[in-house]
Amino acid sequence: MWSANDGGKGYSGFVTDILNEIDISGYDRIYTCGPEIMMARVFEILRDADAHGRAEFSLHRxxxxxxxxxxxxxIDPHGLRVCKDGPVFNGELLVDSEFWGYKRGASGV
Ligand code: FES
Known part of the structure; x- marks a missing residue:
């Protein structure tokens, strides 16, 4: 199942909307990439359904x-390096992390 904002193919709308409508228990693996705010919401939905361990997130840093x-x-507090340990991380690794909370800029702050 996949979605496209323009409705050209698949579901027309936001992936977070369809995730709330479908039964995700039938999916062995769930992959997400794109804007971190979207992935963070996907993470919340999957965590609430206890399905985040079956999901992979492609992060940008x-x-x-x-x-x-x-x-x-x-990625704090575990010190996972997106360049070396990722960029794709299982949802279990993102629990209690700074995922979507903040990220460092060019100066490191
Ligand atoms: S440790 Fe990842 S960019 Fe330097």
């Missing part, structure tokens, strides 16, 4: 070194 040395792309 500012990369400086891109080889796992500088820490610019880390």
């Amino acid at each position: 500012y990369f400086k070194c891109a080889i796992g040395v500088c820490g610019a792309c880390c």
Whole structure:
């Protein structure tokens, strides 16, 4: 099942709307990529359904070194590096993380 905002193919509307309408128990794996605010809402819906462990999230972070040395792309509090440990993370790893809460900019702040 997939959605497109323009309705050209699949479901017409936001993926978060269809996630609330379908029975996700029939899906072995769920993959999401796109704007982090959307993925964060998908994460909340799946966590509420205890399905976040079957989901993978493709994250975006500012990369400086891109080889796992500088820490610019880390996800707190576990220190997961998007450039080295990801960019795709299982939903279990994002529980109690800063996912969508904040991210570092070019200065590292
Ligand atoms: S960009 Fe430097 S650790 Fe990921």
